Amino acid sequence: MGKKSWHLDRRTFLKGLGVTCMLPYMEAMGAPLAKVGSVSEAPKRLCFVYFPNGVGLPPEGNPNHEQWNWFPIGEGKDYRFTKTLSPLERHRKEISILGGLSHPKSRRLLGHLAGDTWLTGGDLRGSEYKNNISVDQVAALHMAKHTRFPYLALSTDGGVGYKSRVSTLSFDPNGRPIPSEHRHREIFERYFAPGGGETSQLRRKSLQQEKKIVDLVLEDSKSLQSRLGQHDKMKLDEYMTSLNTVEEQIKRNEKWLNVPMKEFSADHINLNPNATVDPESYIRSSFDLMVLGMQTDITRVMTYMMAREDGMGFGENFPKLALGINxxxxxxxxxxxxxxxQEWGSYDQWLARQFSYFLDKMKTTEDEFGPLIDNTLVLYGSACSSTHDAVNYPLVLAGGKNMGVKHGTYTKFDDHSPMSNLFVSMLHTMGIPVESFSDSTGKLDTNILG
Structure with missing residues (x-):
């Protein structure tokens, strides 16, 4: 069959797609860049770390409750860790345990589906998928002007997964999942290697070529748009939105091209960890890259999905590989x-040990403003309390001392408190005075975040 005048040239399409895959999928690029490379005050950073499948919650009266309940015993400042969160004991002054929060639209969902809404509060009830922008992307919209990249989205599996079993925490303003990254060496070379692994001249030439490719595909798409059916138009729109954000990132890269990276050492980072052999090394290498991102200030917004819901992906076998559980x-x-x-609690403890490692690294790694943790607000948790119960999310808030955050307590909020209220308070703490987020009813009723 002959080539129609409105067909996208296959070579052009694949080149354009290659650009899309080569650069991270970016949203919220429209804000004007601040003076590139300038730093006048301590950066405020926001980070989210997720684990799936809920946590072990032995009921009161069960002999295991005092030993293996994820939530601490007691409340306020005098709470006591069980064995489960004992790896966080040494961080007691830098963390707050939060209980009772959840997303109202997710409370009756099968727990695994709620993972899609952990950072969005979106609506997955019924046959329509009505997700919305994630809180990290709201922050990225406001903070992108300060850094080379608006955000860093990581996971153990990479990509987006699929509806109700995503492999990313980040969603764009239209509620579409943003692909996460998981190959450590590629992440390092893309974000940290000087000039992307090339000299400045070669990198500039490469960026110019990438821009030409994107412009060519964008131009071809205009004549194609009027000749497509409704479904194809929607798919093309999604693709062109991706290309537009790639184009913005190319412009951003050009502006940062001659700004030197902060000096750093990556000798301690394993860039070739194997999740199917050594999950601890794999997860900790991801955390190491995140800390390096903070240290070099390439971005101030990060998400990391340690594993996927419902037995999907590499994370399902982590208990077998790390603890010998069958x-x-x-x-x-x-x-x-x-x-x-005991088995569930032991694995919850192992996950907490990895998060504790992350906190250790942020406490012992400094930039010109002091320990990274003091200017970084981190939320660690899951989208259900037990396997299929999307209420009472297990949450640990950490860091942010220089932002006025006051830690050291375990707080049980009312079971009807929207988790989006926490997000509003976190954004305010970051200096982003939003009036609302998703289904929030205001700021969270707590003294932790002021």
């Missing part, structure tokens, strides 16, 4: 054997 994470959460709570 079940996967999702399988453990459904198990009813005698040692069920």
């Amino acid at each position: 079940k996967g994470h999702h399988a453990i959460s459904h198990d009813k054997s005698l040692n069920h709570w």
